[in-house]
Amino acid sequence: TQLLEQSPQFLSIQEGENLTVYCNSSSVFSSLQWYRQEPGEGPVLLVTVVTGGEVKKLKRLTFQFGDARKDSSLHITAAQPGDTGLYLCAGAKGGSYIPTFGRGTSLIVHP
């Protein structure tokens, strides 16, 4: 059983469409991170969310942390081919120094 469940696992869309990726858990996290990974590279941090209910925006990407700090979502508006990649959520339970990662959502945006 994964501590962090991501959905959907795969997403293939056309340029200009909107999409939402979910990261869910039954555990409470002090913070959650979202990373994007491109082929042949390591994951790169997009954002950290810390406060329950927090919303952060990064250009066309909107990140939300659930009120109970158990889940998070990533919404992309008007997706572009450059958004193609593997999106990973990660978090460490209280007192842990070791982040656990979800299995990721593989996004392909077709021109």
Place this chain on the structure above:
Amino acid sequence: GAGVSQSPSNKVTEKGKDVELRCDPISGHTALYWYRQSLGQGLEFLIYFQGNSAPDKSGLPSDRFSAERTGGSVSTLTIQRTQQEDSAVYLCASNPAGGPGANVLTFGAGSRLTVL
């Protein structure tokens, strides 16, 4: 260096051989992590080093896996008697603080291991 450096980027080996993978973290980062990424499996934690403390080895899958970190900097992950199921991308990451709440990792590009 400016980023986390890993070598080799690709390694092909025969079943039963030993392999060493190297990680050079960002200068000054006291925390260092190794993760393994297999197709469709996400990132699996292997081992964590923080300063001079004893490493957290709780993620190592078997006693064929070991890692060391010399001088609080460079780390080497060693896999003895490799098996085909060891084929994966091995990712190293570092963190400046390593304390709870930090949890933001800077990753290297990974070492892709293929065991034939």
